[in-house]
Structures are given as C-alpha cells and as structure tokens.
Amino acid sequence: MPLTVAVQMDPLDQINIAGDSTFALMLSAQARGHRLFHYTADALNYRDGRVWAKAHPVTVRRPEKAGAGDHFAFGDPVALDLGEQADVVLMRQDPPFDLGYITATHLLERIADRTLIVNDPVSVRNAPEKVFVLDYARFMPPTLVTRSLDEARAFLAEHGEIVVKPLHGNGGKAIFHVRAAGENLSALIEVFNQTWREPHMVQAFLPAVAKGDKRIVLVDGEVAGAINRLPGEGEIRSNLAVGGSAQKTELTPREREICDALGPELKKRGLIFVGIDVIGGEWLTEINVTSPTGIVAIEKFDGTDVAGLIWDAVDRRLKERAR
Numbered sequence: 001m002p003l004t005v006a007v008q009m010d011p012l013d014q015i016n017i018a019g020d021s022t023f024a025l026m027l028s029a030q031a032r033g034h035r036l037f038h039y040t041a042d043a044l045n046y047r048d049g050r051v052w053a054k055a056h057p058v059t060v061r062r063p064e065k066a067g068a069g070d071h072f073a074f075g076d077p078v079a080l081d082l083g084e085q086a087d088v089v090l091m092r093q094d095p096p097f098d099l100g101y102i103t104a105t106h107l108l109e110r111i112a113d114r115t116l117i118v119n120d121p122v123s124v125r126n127a128p129e130k131v132f133v134l135d136y137a138r139f140m141p142p143t144l145v146t147r148s149l150d151e152a153r154a155f156l157a158e159h160g161e162i163v164v165k166p167l168h169g170n171g172g173k174a175i176f177h178v179r180a181a182g183e184n185l186s187a188l189i190e191v192f193n194q195t196w197r198e199p200h201m202v203q204a205f206l207p208a209v210a211k212g213d214k215r216i217v218l219v220d221g222e223v224a225g226a227i228n229r230l231p232g233e234g235e236i237r238s239n240l241a242v243g244g245s246a247q248k249t250e251l252t253p254r255e256r257e258i259c260d261a262l263g264p265e266l267k268k269r270g271l272i273f274v275g276i277d278v279i280g281g282e283w284l285t286e287i288n289v290t291s292p293t294g295i296v297a298i299e300k301f302d303g304t305d306v307a308g309l310i311w312d313a314v315d316r317r318l319k320e321r322a323r
Contacts, residue, residue: 002033003087003318006055006080008041008104009291010093012072017062021293021307022092023071026060028307036060037080038072041093041104051111055080083111088314090118094291095170097128101290116317118310119289120270127269129286130167130201135265139258139284144202149189152202156182161205164188167198170290177205208280214249215294216259217306218274220313221267223259224306225298226251248301252281262287272313 009015009022017023026036039055057075082089089108095101105121112121126132133140144155145167156162156178164185165175178185192200212228228249251259255278266274275292277285295306 002035003029003314004037004085005029005034005088005090006037006039006053006082006086007058007090008039008044008053008093008108009090011040012038012058012060017071019293019296021295022090022291023060024296024299024307025090025092025310026058027062028305028311030060032311037078037086038074039080041100044104044107046107046110049110050081051083051107052079052081054078082108083114086115087318088116088118091121091124092291095168097168097170097290116314116321117270118272118314119274123269123271124289127271127287127289128168129170129288129290130165132289133284133287136258136261136284136287139261139282140203141206141279141283141285142204145199146202147189147193147199149186152185152189153182155202156180156185159204163203163205164192165201165203166192166196167201168196203285206279206283208283211280212247212249213285214255214278214281216251216255216276216278217292217294217298218259218263218266218276219306219309220272220316221263221265223251223256223263224309225295225302225304226255227294227297227301246297246301254282258284270317272317273310 007022007026015023030036036058037055038058039053043053043055045052054077056077058072060072063070080086091104091108102125105125108117108121137143142159144151146152160180162178163175164178176188178188209231212230214226214228216226217224226249227246230245230247258278262276271289273292275288275294277288279285298304298306
C-alpha cells in the first residue's frame with residue numbers, strides 16, 4: 001500500500017548521496033510507490049494539538065553524474081499535518097543531540113499514537129548513543145563518565161592509554177587519544193568542561209582499532225549486515241565521515257552474542273534502524289539510534305538491500321497497529 005512518508009532530515013542539497021543512508025531510504029520508499037515529503041527539524045510547529053511542518057513534496061533520483069541539486073526536485077511547500085496526513089515520519093536529522101533534537105522528539109511524541117515515527121521518539125530521547133550503551137557494560141571496554149580531571153588521571157594511570165570523547169558527540173568528532181605520559185590531559189579536560197556542560201566519556205584505548213571499527217546494522221532487532229571501517233593514515237577514528245574506508249566483513253561469535261543481547265530490547269523500544277560499533281571483534285562502544293548510517297556500504301559489499309528490510313519492518317509495524 002502506498003504510504004505518505006515525511007522525512008525530517010538535514011537540507012537535501014548538503015548531503016553526500018554516494019553514501020547517505022537517508023537518501024537510500026528515500027529512493028527505496030519512492031520505488032515502492034510511497035509519496036515523500038521533506039522538511040528540516042526547525043520547521044516543526046505545534047498548535048491546538050496539531051504537529052505540522054512546512055514540507056516540500058520531493059522526488060529523488062541517483063544521477064549518473066551528480067551535480068548541485070540533480071538528485072532531488074521539490075514541489076511547492078505545504079503545511080503537512082504529521083498526525084493526520086502522514087503515515088510515517090523518518091526522524092533522520094544528524095546530531096548534535098542537543099535541546100533542539102530533544103525538543104523535536106517531544107513534539108513528535110505527541111503524534112506517535114497516530115503516525116509511525118522511525119525511530120520511536122521517546123526511545124531516541126532515552127537512548128543517546130554513549131549512554132544507552134552503558135546498559136551493556138559487560139560488552140564494553142573499561143569506561144569512565146566524568147568531568148573530573150583527577151578521575152581521568154587515575155583512569156589513565158590504571159589503563160596506560162585512553163580515549164576522551166564528548167558524551168553526545170557524533171561522526172568521530174572531537175575524539176582524542178591520550179598516551180601514558182598524559183601530555184595535555186589537563187588542558188583537554190579543561191576545554192571539554194568549557195565546551196560541554198555534561199560529563200565526558202573516557203575509555204581504555206584499544207590498539208585493535210588500527211584494524212578497524214565494525215559497524216553492524218540491526219533492523220527491528222535483527223542483524224541486517226555489517227562493514228569494517230578502517231581508519232585513515234595517522235588516525236584512530238574510522239568513521240567514514242572523517243576519512244575512514246569500508247571493507248567487507250563477517251561477524252565474530254562475540255559480535256553475534258552482542259547482537260543477540262541487544263536485539264530484543266531494540267525491537268521492544270521501537271528502534272527499527274540501529275547501528276552498533278564494535279572494536280576488535282568484541283568491544284561494544286556505541287549504540288547509534290539517532291541517525292545511523294552504513295546501509296549503502298553494506299549493500300555495496302554484500303548485496304543486502306538494507307533499505308528494503310527497513311521498509312519491510314515499517315510495513316509490519318503498520319499492520320500490527322491496524323489490528
């Protein structure tokens with residue numbers, strides 16, 4: 001059945017269509033006959049019980065030779081009532097996971113009984129990537145969450161080398177490797193404390209990151225595929241957004257154990273599209289629920305139509321609601 005799908009995301013003219021997962025989802029939806037609308041999160045409005053957005057009807061395509069704007073075409077904007085006129089809202093804007101992001105989840109929560117929000121806005125709000133993962137500490141490397149320089153120094157002394165990163169960061173931004181001598185640790189914590197009000201994440205450095213950081217995608221709690229992301233030269237970060245490269249991979253028994261542990265909870269929470277990050281075949285570092293990526297690379301290496309699997313899961317959820 002054709003659906004009306006509202007896509008809440010970043011501006012379409014600013015995405016890299018070669019690897020953008022949201023664009024792949026839009027292409028897949030369009031191929032199924034679904035009608036697409038695009039809007040940015042700052043276009044959300046609430047009035048008299050209605051949540052609506054000034055949204056553009058949009059068609060998308062993957063041109064042979066991409067140029068500016070060649071990958072989409074907008075129709076005239078409309079005031080789209082997301083609770084009454086949309087069947088599905090894809091909440092796909094990139095972090096930062098700030099008050100603007102949180103407010104969008106609060107607004108969309110008000111229509112979640114009428115419109116399927118992917119991922120569920122309450123669960124997204126309650127499961128930030130580096131906080132939700134603490135529920136699965138048994139799979140994580142040694143981890144400290146703190147604003148304290150003294151605690152960070154003690155953790156460094158215990159583990160020899162550490163990584164410091166923002167608790168609500170994304171895309172590999174602001175991740176620092178601190179060696180045993182601790183040069184600049186005090187300055188680093190000072191800058192972090194001045195930049196962010198929340199605590200920061202400190203983890204034992206895993207030398208295995210040189211061999212890659214595996215992104216595993218789960219769809220409605222089931223493994224859909226994985227890629228291994230290799231860091232660029234001179235980097236510890238393997239995120240594709242900061243120069244990492246992808247390669248074909250298989251799951252280790254430990255990674256399957258991790259996915260089996262997470263899957264039922266993800267499904268229960270309405271987290272349909274999730275990407276988890278695992279280092280060294282055994283260490284879980286993040287559970288990405290806000291705007292996970294990786295499905296284009298998975299299809300490239302494995303031929304798995306992950307976007308199609310996500311829309312299949314959406315169809316199942318809608319049928320369950322209709323019963």
